[in-house]
Each structure stands twice: as C-alpha cells, then as structure tokens.
Amino acid sequence: VxxxxxxxxxxxxxxxxIGQRVLASPL
Structure with missing residues (x-):
C-alpha cells in the first residue's frame, strides 16, 4: 500500500x- x-x-x-513548465514556457 x-x-x-x-x-x-x-x-x-x-x-x-510538467504543468508548471508548460505554463512557464508555453509553445
């Protein structure tokens, strides 16, 4: 458990x- x-x-x-990285540097 x-x-x-x-x-x-x-x-x-x-x-x-990963979410923070995407928000920090959007494509």
Whole structure:
C-alpha cells in the first residue's frame, strides 16, 4: 500500500512539475 501511495504521489508531483513548465514556457 505504501508503495502504491508513493507511486501515486510521485506521479502527481511529476504532473504538477510538467504543468508548471508548460505554463512557464508555453509553445
């Protein structure tokens, strides 16, 4: 369970980071 929670948290963090990068430098 802890591994799954960590994976989901990591995925969410990655998604947020990508979103911020896109907003910071839109195509």
């Amino acid at each position: 802890s591994s799954l929670a960590w994976f989901m948290s990591n995925q969410e963090t990655s998604f947020v980071t």
